Each structure stands twice: as C-alpha cells, then as structure tokens.
Amino acid sequence: MAMSRALKLETIEEWRELGYYYDYDKEEKFWIIIGSKEGILKFCQTLKQYSQNPNNNTKSEHDHLGPYMYLKIVTWNEAFINDDGIYGSLEDLSKLADIIKACSDKAAFADIITIDKEYSSSNHSYIKIFVREDDFDPASPDTQLFE
Template identity: 40%
Template sequence: MPSTKINAMTQPEWRELGFFYDRDDDLKKWRLRGHKAGLRQFAERMRTYASNPRKGVVSEHEHFGPYKYLEIGTWPTSEITDHWIAGPVSEIHRLAHLIADHLDTAIVGDCIFLRAEFAPSSSYEFVLEIETDNFDPAKADIDCWP
C-alpha cells in the first residue's frame, strides 16, 4: 500500500489528468473513466501528440497519469496492447477525433468501445466510460485511499 505522502501526491495528479484509467489484463482492456470534459482533455492531448513533428518517429511515445503506464505511441500500424495504444500519427489524430465525436453524443453511463474503429485486430479493447460531471478520478483509484 502506498504511503500517505505518495497518496497525497497521486490524488491531485488524477484530478489534473481529468480521468481515471486502468488496464485489465484478464479481460484484455484499457478502461478510461471520466466526465466528458476530462475525456475531452485526453482527446486534446492525443491531438497535440499527433501534431508534434517529433512524435512522427516510430517508438516515440508519451505516458499519462500518476503511474505513467497509460502510453500513447507512434507505430507503423494501429494497435491496442498491454503496452500501449499506438499507430501512425495520422491514426492517433483520427482516434482523437473519434473520441471527441463520440463524446458529443454520449450520456452518463455510456461505454464507448473504440477497438473496432481504431485497431480491430488488436488483442485489447479500449473503452471510455462516461461519468457524471462531479466524478473525481482520484476517488476511483482504490490504492489512494486507506
């Protein structure tokens, strides 16, 4: 269990990120939980990543969140694995737009499954879970609370 000091540092990092994520290796899926504004921040960071000319090189990547295990990266083909969500920058950009488009019509309680639209042959699913506007991503991290 993390120390009280680590928890005190981790909680604001979740809140700044705007969503909570985890990876379930048994079910083979990445899950991002957040309110629409927090998930839009993720889409915007993906767009920023894809617009950066330095990110066009294969294996470039960016880590997200307090634990840094959610990773977006540049790869020749689109894929969702236990390691990352990756693809050519043009596809990362397209995924960011897909997320934004889905959020435009999503309602609280919706689950948006993105593997079929982004990387259908991937071994992992990528799911956005839409929460209420008062959702606190730090409270979703059970390791942050004694």
C-alpha cells in the same frame, strides 16, 4: 507496501490534473478510461497534442500518461491497441481522438463507449470509456489511494 500520505495526496492531484482515470483489465484485455465528458475531452486533447507534435513522428517515440505512467501513446507504423498502450502513426492517433470525441459528444452520463475495430483491426486490446457525472473525481476509482 502501502503508499505514504504525501504520495497519496500527490497521486490524487496528478489524477485530477490528468482529468480522467485509467486502468487495464488483464482478464478481458481492455483499457478502462473513466471520466466526465470534460475529462474524456482531455484524453482526446492529449492524443491530439501528441499527434500534432512533429518530434513524435519517429517510430517508438512515446509518452507515458498519468501518475503511474503505464498507459502509453506510441508512434508506430501501424495502428493497434494492446496491453502496453495505444500505437499508431500521428495521423492514426489524431483519428482516434476524433473517433472518441465524436462518441463522447453523443454520450450521456453512465454510457459506456467502446473503441475497438473502428480504430484498428489489428488490436490485441480495446478501450472502454465510462462516462461519469460532471463533478466526477478522477482519483476516486484508484483503490490504492484509499487503503
């Protein structure tokens, strides 16, 4: 079923507030993050804020991200990435934010940052971050909005 115009506009605004676009590649088993350097920094800030909230210290505590809410950050006793989201202790998730920020700081437009074993050797999936121009619109890759 097609999205209504009102829902499309709401979803566009939610992507823009989030600051980046995400999706999951089921065949290759990786999370796609697309954003400007500012948008990628927002992703890092989301991980940092989650990791700094003591209410998130309980195993299975989680946050859903974005308009479709299928990427999750989950508190767990070990660090890993799978098709459901990003798992780890609050310390692990903070470390991941630091890894991504360090890579992003060195990245240029059109670079692709891959995060895998540097986060965890227990990953079932990994993260690919596509660095876009400063005026990148995070809603633009969402094909459902333009059907």
